[in-house]
Amino acid sequence: MARKIFRSSTGIVTFIGAAILVFFLFLAVFSPQIAPHNPTERVSRPLQAPSSEFLFGTDNLGRDILSRVIYGARIALTIAFLAVVIAAAIGIPLGLISGYIGGVFDRILTLIMDAIYSFPGLILAIAIAAVLGPGIVNIALSIAVVYAPTYFRVIRNQVAGIKDELYVEAARALGARSPSILLRYILPNVLPSVVVVLSMNLADAIMTEAGLSFLGLGIAPPTPDWGYDLSSGQRFVLSKAWWAILFPGVSIITTVLGFSMFSEGLNEYLNPTIRERR
Amino acid sequence: MMFILLALIFFILRIMPGDPVLAIVGGKAPQHVIEQLREQMGLNKSIPAQFVDYVLSMLRGDLGKSTLTNRPVLDELKERLPATIELTAFAFVMAVLIGTFWGAEAARKKDRSLDVGARMFAIVTYAIPVFWLGLMMQLLFGMVLKWLPVAGRISPALSFTPITGFYLVDSIIKGNWAALWDAFKHLIMPGVALGLIISSIFLRMVRNNTVLMLSKDFVKAAVARGIRERAVLYGHALKNAFVPILTIMGLQLALLLAGAVLTETTFSWPGVGSYLVQKIRYRDFPAIQGTIVIFALIVIVISICVDIINALVDPRVRY
Numbered sequence: 001m002a003r004k005i006f007r008s009s010t011g012i013v014t015f016i017g018a019a020i021l022v023f024f025l026f027l028a029v030f031s032p033q034i035a036p037h038n039p040t041e042r043v044s045r046p047l048q049a050p051s052s053e054f055l056f057g058t059d060n061l062g063r064d065i066l067s068r069v070i071y072g073a074r075i076a077l078t079i080a081f082l083a084v085v086i087a088a089a090i091g092i093p094l095g096l097i098s099g100y101i102g103g104v105f106d107r108i109l110t111l112i113m114d115a116i117y118s119f120p121g122l123i124l125a126i127a128i129a130a131v132l133g134p135g136i137v138n139i140a141l142s143i144a145v146v147y148a149p150t151y152f153r154v155i156r157n158q159v160a161g162i163k164d165e166l167y168v169e170a171a172r173a174l175g176a177r178s179p180s181i182l183l184r185y186i187l188p189n190v191l192p193s194v195v196v197v198l199s200m201n202l203a204d205a206i207m208t209e210a211g212l213s214f215l216g217l218g219i220a221p222p223t224p225d226w227g228y229d230l231s232s233g234q235r236f237v238l239s240k241a242w243w244a245i246l247f248p249g250v251s252i253i254t255t256v257l258g259f260s261m262f263s264e265g266l267n268e269y270l271n272p273t274i275r276e277r278r
Numbered sequence: 279m280m281f282i283l284l285a286l287i288f289f290i291l292r293i294m295p296g297d298p299v300l301a302i303v304g305g306k307a308p309q310h311v312i313e314q315l316r317e318q319m320g321l322n323k324s325i326p327a328q329f330v331d332y333v334l335s336m337l338r339g340d341l342g343k344s345t346l347t348n349r350p351v352l353d354e355l356k357e358r359l360p361a362t363i364e365l366t367a368f369a370f371v372m373a374v375l376i377g378t379f380w381g382a383e384a385a386r387k388k389d390r391s392l393d394v395g396a397r398m399f400a401i402v403t404y405a406i407p408v409f410w411l412g413l414m415m416q417l418l419f420g421m422v423l424k425w426l427p428v429a430g431r432i433s434p435a436l437s438f439t440p441i442t443g444f445y446l447v448d449s450i451i452k453g454n455w456a457a458l459w460d461a462f463k464h465l466i467m468p469g470v471a472l473g474l475i476i477s478s479i480f481l482r483m484v485r486n487n488t489v490l491m492l493s494k495d496f497v498k499a500a501v502a503r504g505i506r507e508r509a510v511l512y513g514h515a516l517k518n519a520f521v522p523i524l525t526i527m528g529l530q531l532a533l534l535l536a537g538a539v540l541t542e543t544t545f546s547w548p549g550v551g552s553y554l555v556q557k558i559r560y561r562d563f564p565a566i567q568g569t570i571v572i573f574a575l576i577v578i579v580i581s582i583c584v585d586i587i588n589a590l591v592d593p594r595v596r597y
Contacts, residue, residue, distance in 0.1 A: 115282040118529070118577060122536035123554075127287070127570050130558045207407060211540055214409050215555050233413040233544065237428060240421050249410035256405035 014265025020258030024251075028073040035067035039224040050243050057243035060232055065244060069251050071224035076255060079140050080205040084198055086144035091151025092194065096182050098152070099159025110156065117149040121204075122211050129217040139218055143208050147201050154197055158190040196267045203259035210252050226252050283574040287567060288332055341568030346560050351568035355550060359572075360444045361431060362549035365468055365541065366534050372473030373530075377480025382516050384481075385488035386507070396481055403478035408537050412471040412544035419467060429546040432461050468545040472537050479530055480523070487519035494518075521591060528584030532577050 027034060037043045042062040050057040056065035094113075098106045116124065128142035162168065163186065171185050212218050213227030221228065226248040236244040335342065341351040384396035420428035431445055440448050449458035491497060492515050500510045539551030546552065550569060557565040 112282060112286070115286060118532065118581060119283065119286075119574060120532040120536035120577065123539060123570065123573050126539065126554065126558065127566065130561075130566060203405070207405075210407050211409070211536075214407070214540065215543060216559065227407075230407075230410060230413065233409070234416075234429070234546075237413060237416045237421055240417065242417055245410070245413045245417060249407065249414070252407055252410065253402075253405045257401065260401065260405060 011265070013261050014269070017258050017261030017263075017265060020254055021262055024073045024077065024255050024258065027070050028077045031071045031074055035064075035070045037064035037067040039063060039067040039071040040222040049241075056247045057241070059229065059244050060235055060241075065229075065247055068224040068229055069226070069247050072226040072229065072248065072251060073255070075136070075219055075223060075225045076206050076209060076252070079136060079143070079209045080202050082136070082140035083143035083205045083209070084147065084201050086140060087147035087201065088151050088194065088198065090144065091148040092155050094148075095152040095155025096159055096187065096190075099156040100163055100178070100182055100186065102160065106156070106160075109152075113149040113152045116145070117153070121146040122208055125208055125212060126215065126217060129212055134218065134220045136219065139209060139212060142212070143205050146208065147205065150197055150201065151194060154193055155190055158193060159186055162186060162189060196263055199259060199263035199266055203256045203263065206252065206256050206259065283578070284333060284336060284571065285329075287570050287574065288329055336571060341571060342564035344557070344562050344565040346557065346562040346565065351565050354553065354565070355568065355572055358548060358550045358553045360440075360442060361547060362538055362542070362551060364444055364465065365472065365547060365549060366531075366538050368465055368469035369472035369476060369537075369541075370531070370534060372469060373477035373480050374527075376473070376477040377484050378516070381481045381484025382488050382511055384485045385492060385515070386511050388489055393485070396485055400478040400482045403475055406475060407540070408471055408475045409540045409544045411475065412468065412541055415467050415471055416545070426467050427464050428467075431464050431548060432457065468541045468547055471544075472534070472541045475537060476530060476534055479533070480527075483523050483526055484516070484519065487523060488515050491515040491519045521588070524588055524591065525584060528581050531580045535573060535576065 040063065043064050044058045044062050046058060046060050046062045048058040048062075056069060059065055059068070094109060098109045125142045125146050128145055129139060132138035132142060168181060168185055171181050176185075209218065210227035210230075213225045214231050216228075216231060218228050219225050229248040230245060233245055236242075341355070343349065344351050344354060347354070380392075380396050380399075384393040387393055416428045419426045442448055442451075445457070445461040449455070449461055488511070492511075494515075496518075497510060497515050500514045501507075505513075535551075538549065539554060541547065542549045542551035543555050550572065554566065554569045557569065
């Protein structure tokens with residue numbers, strides 16, 4: 001009985017998380033159709049409180065905040081997905097090779113990855129973003145470097161664990177070459193564990209992106225971005241423009257909540273199956 | 279470890295695209311000016327030679343000079359470090375207190391409202407960006423209710439001259455109670471904002487570990503011996519739950535540093551984090567590099583401390 005309740009409550013959490021994600025994905029894809037105004041154009045007087053015409057009010061440049069929030073979903077999700085894909089593309093192959101080869105190569109790579117991992121992620125991302133300069137790909141890259149070690153560690157440890165399993169040895173005995181052993185026998189067995197890391201990283205990537213653009217290291221200004229829109233926050237605070245702070249922030253929070261709820265549910269769902277398979 | 283981090287920082291800042299000299303003088307400077315600056319900064323040497331120079335100067339404790347103020351980066355950082363330590367220490371203590379007590383009580387009343395509340399709190403605060411929380415607090419407590427100052431470390435009207443740089447300590451040494459109160463009022467908002475965000479992680483860890491410990495035999499034995507429930511909770515379960523938590527606590531301190539960069543920027547708190555952001559705005563590469571090296575040093579010192587404490591607390595850990 002207790003287990004059943006637990007199961008269903010996890011199910012609800014996962015469902016809410018997924019619903020939030022679908023909602024924001026929808027906003028991101030159809031932002032030109034949904035947004036009532038042009039997000040980069042002056043449509044009214046600056047710092048207008050929310051009204052029926054401008055539901056979320058206007059910012060210090062007289063731009064419609066609702067439209068900026070809707071378009072902001074595009075940037076946030078694009079960068080987060082891109083960052084996670086790049087991180088996985090760096091971390092997974094390196095982890096595979098490092099775990100499979102072992103030896104000195106493995107030790108050095110592990111040491112480097114551990115060093116990156118132990119360093120405060122945001123500060124590392126700040127340093128890289130400062131050097132690379134603004135731009136979607138650059139920001140995604142700086143975030144990716146922070147998360148690549150996570151994939152490396154997960155994959156490497158698993159590969160090191162299973163590379164002497166019988167089925168791997170059998171493949172080797174049958175004359176399979178190392179690349180094909182890695183890709184066809186080992187990779188499919190370690191990949192499921194990455195899925196959870198992936199969805200959790202998406203939440204973190206959105207947070208990091210918001211932090212970077214809050215510090216002025218994100219996308220070049222006129223583009224709508226939640227973190228950047230909060231960076232003139234001090235001005236909003238002094239003029240008591242709560243709407244200019246509240247709405248972009250709430251969008252960040254709900255998106256991150258969506259991803260972390262979804263990944264938590266995914267974790268519960270996937271982990272037992274992974275354990276059973278082993 | 280330190281060497282690897284140093285090498286990484288060097289790699290990121292020097293070898294990646296982007297020319298520090300061009301960043302300083304701008305794209306239109308005459309060629310000989312650029313060459314001269316390049317020589318001055320040692321950038322005309324080969325990359326390996328630059329790396330050797332860099333590591334040697336780091337070992338001597340020389341972080342180079344800021345290209346913006348022409349002052350040694352180390353001196354500038356020394357002025358700012360106490361502010362960051364004051365802020366992070368306040369936030370850390372707050373996070374540990376919230377995490378420990380709420381976490382332990384939540385574990386005792388598992389699945390009751392206190393526990394569900396704790397879990398909700400942990401999930402929601404995990405998703406809140408610290409700068410947003412800071413801005414909302416500024417708006418509410420600073421502007422609407424006018425209880426607390428919005429930015430800075432101390433009111434300029436007090437014309438306070440620091441001794442150690444730790445304003446709370448300084449004002450106590452001087453016996454300047456007005457300054458102490460003022461500095462404390464400035465510290466509350468950034469400290470609470472940062473502390474709340476970090477506390478969610480502690481809360482979660484303490485709760486989960488204590489729940490695990492409460493199901494162990496030694497807890498049952500303690501209860502059977504008639505020891506009061508609270509004493510079992512704090513003296514037996516929580517004490518043992520803390521061993522794994524300590525390790526993760528070290529990692530959280532790194533997170534605290536990252537949070538401090540954002541919090542300091544939000545509250546114009548004159549610490550190392552806002553220094554870094556300022557220097558990035560002016561593309562002051564020696565200062566950026568120096569700050570990040572200091573951050574790396576702090577992370578390493580913390581992780582060594584955690585290892586030592588771990589060995590002291592848990593006799594099973596041996597190195």
